[in-house]
Amino acid sequence: MASPSLVLSMILLLHSILFMPSASLSCVLQCESEVNLHLYLHQIAAGLGTNQVEIVTSSKPAGTLAVNDWTVMDGPSPGVTIVARTKGMHTQAGVADRTWFNYFSMVFE
Numbered sequence: 001m002a003s004p005s006l007v008l009s010m011i012l013l014l015h016s017i018l019f020m021p022s023a024s025l026s027c028v029l030q031c032e033s034e035v036n037l038h039l040y041l042h043q044i045a046a047g048l049g050t051n052q053v054e055i056v057t058s059s060k061p062a063g064t065l066a067v068n069d070w071t072v073m074d075g076p077s078p079g080v081t082i083v084a085r086t087k088g089m090h091t092q093a094g095v096a097d098r099t100w101f102n103y104f105s106m107v108f109e
Helices: 004-018
Strands: 040-042 052-056 065-073 082-092 100-108
Touching (some): 065 100
Antiparallel strands (some): 065 082, 082 100
16 A cells, blocks of 8 residues: 555646646647638428428427437528538427427538
8 A cells, every 4th residue: 555645746746747838738820710600400390301200299388309310501592502410309398488499419511
């Protein structure tokens, strides 16, 4: 078993190594940049080309659950380019106003 003084000295040594400044972490150029994208999520709930499926139907005013594989386009009109896909779920969360809570991963193509 190691003595308390040895353990304390090892902790202090590891602490100083972990928090040493590193040249690779410094930023010579501007580290942040702002990107403004105008994207359009296409949700087709029913019919030809549907991209979501209701998996739990609730008899209550809230609680319906659906999964989605929505496409994200670079414009609102037909014939535009698919730039990403969003895969996830959405839950009808609002009782009075029937609003939805969405959570998904967006993967750019």
